[in-house]
Amino acid sequence: MLWIERWLQNSREQNATQPLIYVVDDSALERRVLRDELQNRGYRVREFVDGSDVLAWVRCLDDNWPDMILLDAMMKVMDGFATCEAITSLPQGHDLPILMITARDDEQAINQAFDSGATDFIVKPVNMQLLCRRIDILIRARQADHMLRLMAFHDPLTGLPNRNLFETELSRWLDRAQRIRRSLAIVFLDLDRFKLVNDNLGHSAGDRLLQEMSRRFRQAVRSNDFVARLGGDEFIFILPDVHDAKTLLPVISSVFEACDYPVEIDGQHVRVGLSMGVSFFPQDGMEIKMLMKKADEALYRAKEKTGNAFTCFSERD
Numbered sequence: 001m002l003w004i005e006r007w008l009q010n011s012r013e014q015n016a017t018q019p020l021i022y023v024v025d026d027s028a029l030e031r032r033v034l035r036d037e038l039q040n041r042g043y044r045v046r047e048f049v050d051g052s053d054v055l056a057w058v059r060c061l062d063d064n065w066p067d068m069i070l071l072d073a074m075m076k077v078m079d080g081f082a083t084c085e086a087i088t089s090l091p092q093g094h095d096l097p098i099l100m101i102t103a104r105d106d107e108q109a110i111n112q113a114f115d116s117g118a119t120d121f122i123v124k125p126v127n128m129q130l131l132c133r134r135i136d137i138l139i140r141a142r143q144a145d146h147m148l149r150l151m152a153f154h155d156p157l158t159g160l161p162n163r164n165l166f167e168t169e170l171s172r173w174l175d176r177a178q179r180i181r182r183s184l185a186i187v188f189l190d191l192d193r194f195k196l197v198n199d200n201l202g203h204s205a206g207d208r209l210l211q212e213m214s215r216r217f218r219q220a221v222r223s224n225d226f227v228a229r230l231g232g233d234e235f236i237f238i239l240p241d242v243h244d245a246k247t248l249l250p251v252i253s254s255v256f257e258a259c260d261y262p263v264e265i266d267g268q269h270v271r272v273g274l275s276m277g278v279s280f281f282p283q284d285g286m287e288i289k290m291l292m293k294k295a296d297e298a299l300y301r302a303k304e305k306t307g308n309a310f311t312c313f314s315e316r317d
Contacts, residue, residue, distance in 0.1 A: 017044075019067035019139050024048045024083065025101070026075040034070060037128045043135070050075055051083030058087060062223075065092055067139050070131075073102035073113065073121075081116040088117030095145065097138040101126060155229045157207055158214035166228035166236055170288055173226070173238055177281055183243035184281045186291050187236065187252075188299040189217075192273030192307045194233040205265045209272070212263045220258035221251055236295075243280055245312050252276065252310055275302040276310035284313050 021043050025031045028049075035045045046066070048054040055078070058065070069087070073080040080100055087093040100113040100121040113121045119138055122131055153165035161169070170186070177184050191213065198206040210233065217227050217235060226238035242248050255274065262269035277299025285291045294313040302311040 018042050019135075020044045020046065020064075021135065022046050022048060022054055022066045022069040024051060024054045024069060024075075024080070025072040026050055026077070027072070030072065034126075038132070038135075041132055051078030051080060051086075055083055055086050058090065058093065061092070065096065067142070068097035068099060068119075068135060070099050070101060070135075071118070073100050073104070073109070081112055084113075084116040084118050095142065097142055099131075099134060099138065158211055158229050160214050160218075160235075161226070161228040163228065163230050166226070166230070166238075167288065169226055169228075170238055170291075173240065174281060174286075174288065177240070178286070182241060185237075185239040185242035185248055186279045186281070186295045187239060187310075188277045188292075188295045189235040189237065189255075190275045190299060190303065191233040192275055192303075194272055197270055197272065201265065201268070201270070205270070208265050209263055209270060213259060213272070216258040217255060220254040225251065243283075244314075248278060248312070256308065273307035274310075275299060275305075275307065277302050278310060278312045280312070280314060 021038055023031055023034045023038070023045055024047075025034070026049055031047050031049075035047060038045050048057065051071070054069070054071075071080040071084055075083075080102075084098050084100065087096065087098065097119045098117065100116075100118040101124060102109055102113065102121055103124045105123045110121065120134055122134065153162060153168075154160065155162045173184060176182070191209075194206065194209070197209055210229075214227075214229065214235075217237075221227060221237060221239070224240060228236050230236055237251075239248070239251055242251065255276075259272075259274055262271040264270070277295045277297065279285065279291045279294040279298060281291055284294045298311045298313040302309045305311075
């Protein structure tokens with residue numbers, strides 16, 4: 001089964017579960033009214049008493065993010081505008097629907113809500129029928145947008161990000177690294193002897209090998225590393241806070257170890273090696289094109305070795 005088919009199946013199963021909505025308001029009465037109404041309409045609800053509370057909570061989430069957030073604009077400790085801006089600046093929060101609830105409907109309040117990243121707003125006293133209608137529209141729109149993004153930016157065979165998403169993410173990571181003066185490594189990776197698998201066992205076996213190796217790569221790297229498939233048997237990693245061979249070695253060793261045992265395909269044990277080329281930001285370059293060129297050159301040198309090797313561009317043979 002292709003990755004996109006598995007995703008559609010998982011999506012249908014998830015849609016069987018009612019959407020989860022965070023209600024953020026420092027008024028216990030307002031929270032209770034919203035909670036009761038939403039739960040009566042079949043939504044799952046989690047309550048937070050202040051913007052700082054919900055921000056601390058979502059920063060700890062790896063997955064199971066809410067389907068949307070209802071956020072009161074005026075709260076004493078951390079107001080809705082600051083909370084919204086902070087949440088939407090998080091990697092998984094940039095497309096999260098946030099509906100701001102405000103007692104003000106003047107132009108300044110409306111502009112402030114949208115400027116902070118709110119998707120929509122509703123004015124107090126809240127019309128519950130209108131609120132639930134907007135919630136339904138926003139959640140459905142997000143689901144459709146996710147589907148389009150997944151198809152446009154992910155490899156349908158392995159589920160990994162594709163070249164388009166990789167280049168977008170690398171640009172974002174480089175901007176951040178320059179701003180806060182941090183390092184990162186770019187790793188080009190090829191599977192050794194992959195062509196022999198396709199030639200001897202067929203392309204279906206090659207596809208299954210790519211799927212299994214992709215799974216192993218994801219498990220081997222750190223949680224904040226980025227893994228993408230460029231095409232064929234070519235993969236690429238972004239490793240933040242890696243600036244030389246010493247800091248690189250634990251991650252590379254984990255990848256080699258994860259791929260050291262064979263893959264069973266149709267009763268046969270298939271083993272492939274890995275060749276990797278590495279460039280470092282900022283010492284090998286400040287721009288995407290230069291970093292990728294140097295990582296590719298390092299990969300070429302690695303492939304000239306006996307297999308299961310990595311080479312850093314900054315190293316000279």
